[in-house]
Amino acid sequence: MFHNPVLFRNFLLLVFSLVMAGGFTSCKRAYEEGPSISFVSREARVINTWQATKVLRNDYDGNNIYDKYEMNFEKGGTTPEGGNFKWTVRYKGDTTDLVSEGKWKFATKERQIRLEMNGTTNLLYMDITRLLNQEMWIKYQIENDYYTVYLNP
DSSP, X not given: OOOOHHHHHXXXXXXXXXXXXXXXXXXXXXXXXOOSOOSSOHHHHHOEEEEEEEEEETTEEOTTTEEEEEEEEOSOTTSSSOEEXXXXXXXXXXXXXXXXXXXXXXXXXXXXXXXXXXXXXOEEEXXXXXXXXXXXXXXXXXXXXXXXXXXXX
């Protein structure tokens, strides 16, 4: 069919380009703020000790409320029993850390983190809006308050 090696090479490049373009256009972002593609699993990106760089409470700056806001996720979020987590908060002017511990796992096609606190039957679902190796954004609601938290390791 191809007697000219340059034409054959160009044909292969065209086929390869079409296949790659079709693959990328069919990919959906897992999170509204990205990334589009990652070579690291979602669980591996969540597992970390995260510090809040910005906290919004009902769309207002909540950074002036906290001296410390830290979340630690351990391996196991894709297992039925879940992985361990620890959530530490210290309010400004206070000397005591408020610590919540329990189990975490993914929910809703790994777009949410489900937290089950020790000693309670309450569950808290956090929507992941961005998940990179060095950045995670989450949204959640506690009673009538809505929180958006920007985290870095």
